[in-house]
Amino acid sequence: MAVLKITNLVKRFGGLTAVNGVNFEFPEGKISAVIGPNGAGKTTFFNMITGIYVPDEGQIELKGKSIVNVKPDRITSQGIARTFQNIRLFGSMTVLENVMVGMHIHLRSGVVGTLLNLPRVRREEQRAKMEAYRLLEYVGLEQWYNEEAASLSYGAQRRLEIARALAAKPSVLLLDEPAAGMNPRETVELTTLIRRIQQELGISIILIEHDMKLVMELSDHILVLDHGEKIAEGGPGDIRSNPKVIEAYLGKSAVEEEVTI
Ligand SMILES: Nc1ncnc2c1ncn2[C@@H]1O[C@H](COP(=O)(O)OP(=O)(O)OP(=O)(O)O)[C@@H](O)[C@H]1O
Ligand SMILES: [Mg+2]
Structure with a gap:
């Protein structure tokens, strides 16, 4: 098929x-x-x-x-998720945050929930962080989770793009x-x-x-x-x-x- x-x-x-x-x-x-x-x-x-x-x-x-x-x-x-020929990461965001960007389509909270700091939203964000960390482990980048994306080597940035794409499931x-x-x-x-x-x-x-x-x-x-x-x-x-x-x-x-x- x-x-x-x-x-x-x-x-x-x-x-x-x-x-x-x-x-x-x-x-x-x-x-x-x-x-x-x-x-x-x-x-x-x-x-x-x-x-x-x-x-x-x-x-x-x-x-x-x-x-x-x-x-x-x-x-x-x-x-359908993808990576780009010319790497498209948010260079000044952390490695973990870049993966979380790829996840946004699966988060339900919305702006209002975030502003009100609802417990449900906090839990959802915590889950998203853990899931993003697991994806970093999967591509072998977990030790750099808190570094700026721009500080990674070229090869590592390409793996980070893959982790971000995987975040969209x-x-x-x-x-x-x-x-x-x-x-x-x-x-x-x-x-x-x-x-x-x-x-x-x-x-x-x-x-x-x-x-x-x-x-x-x-x-x-x-x-x-x-x-x-x-x-x-x-x-x-x-x-x-x-x-x-x-x-x-x-x-x-x-x-x-x-x-x-
Ligand atoms: N937005 C665009 N406007 C005008 N021409 C374009 C545009 N995008 C691609 N092209 C042209 O279409 C052709 C195919 O480009 P494309 O980028 O798809 O090739 P490619 O096979 O990916 O090449 P490479 O291996 O160099 O990445 C090229 O001649 C390119 O200049
Ligand atoms: Mg091309």
């Missing part, structure tokens, strides 16, 4: 067609990847799934239900270049974390990534975009040796030399 079904998806920016008639089904409970050269349309594709952009044509269904024209916060509450998690800027050790840890999120939490994961080792190690199913179009799909074995994919990444000569990615 597909958790997300994409049909004939199109997004244009003026004269440029950033995503051009893409069809794809993301399997439930699995790890999928969207790959392709710079400017291929990968982030634009994510931005349509998360409601930041409305597609010009096509359909996006989450578990059989259309999410086209649904506002981003509603899409989050329907179960998603069924689908989109990761836009989670390994970007990470050193090899951090990338290995990230690979383990992504695998745990899929296996232990049962979350369907879709990742955009240029690190081919990570992509090939983790992905069940891969969508390859080039100039907005789907040029290939399949398992890591198929994609690695696909001539169209090799040409898109490395040029025609690489195909002739029978290089793999």
